[in-house]
């Protein structure tokens with residue numbers, strides 16, 4: 562199969578710019594459109610020039626006017642909704658990376674996966690997805706720890722991030738709860754919440770500077786502690802993972818795929 566034709570949605574954003582820059586250099590991908598919302602002030606400007614790699618002949622547009630095999634969405638929840646509809650209408654495979662989605666958006670994604678192939682993951686990073694496997698192993702091993710293992714998830718991101726906790730932190734929590742059975746969540750603590758219940762996962766979202774993302778999953782035992790930490794030094798781990806996902810999902814039968822499927826983990 563020739564290199565899949567890929568659309569980037571949210572193309573002027575922090576992630577969109579890295580996808581344009583890396584996608585343009587990637588011989589296994591053909592970038593065919595750079596989408597933004599209809600009110601974006603830079604519509605019509607060249608997406609490559611905006612991304613710092615010089616003109617690539619792709620103007621930032623609010624309309625999809627070319628044929629494509631896959632669309633990668635790193636935008637906002639309203640942009641994600643539009644991306645799902647576009648992909649279903651045009652029968653294009655979807656890589657959904659936007660976080661902070663509502664339950665309605667998640668239901669839409671599930672329904673859309675009956676019609677098109679979708680990779681949906683809160684983190685496209687290899688290191689994060691591998692750490693999810695390690696977390697699953699640790700949680701399974703500690704589920705019957707006699708004194709109860711306390712799990713807290715700490716994430717750090719840049720000051721511009723709009724959703725908290727991160728989609729990745731919530732996914733780590735889901736993985737832990739599926740093994741250990743916690744039913745409660747605490748989002749930060751203050752005042753006098755009392756002794757920590759055993760069946761709670763604590764989430765702590767730190768927002769500082771330009772941090773591209775780090776997550777620590779803490780398993781607190783009696784007398785010892787395990788911490789699994791994964792840290793991005795820049796956004797290219799997410800962008801490269803998403804480009805790989807676009808290659809993987811292009812031409813696949815309808816269904817919902819994970820980054821474990823893409824990365825063979």
Ligand SMILES: NC(=O)C1=CN([C@@H]2O[C@H](COP(=O)(O)OP(=O)(O)OC[C@H]3O[C@@H](n4cnc5c(N)ncnc54)[C@H](OP(=O)(O)O)[C@@H]3O)[C@@H](O)[C@H]2O)C=CC1
Nearest residue numbers: 571573574575576598635636640658659660683684685799
């Ligand atoms: N799964 C993963 O691996 C990762 C996921 N993310 C997630 O990706 C998302 C984007 O992150 P980031 O790039 O930092 O955010 P940015 O705010 O930098 O970029 C989002 C872009 O989407 C644009 N946008 C807004 N509405 C629409 C729309 N309706 N259609 C198309 N584009 C639209 C924004 O325009 P404007 O600025 O004018 O609003 C902006 O250019 C977040 O949800 C983040 O959590 C981030 C990194 C990794």
Ligand SMILES: O=C(O)C1=N[C@H](C(=O)O)C[C@H](O)C1
Nearest residue numbers: 660683684722727728729774
């Ligand atoms: O907004 C970000 O930057 C990131 N968001 C994703 C999330 O919410 O999990 C993934 C990554 O951590 C960067």
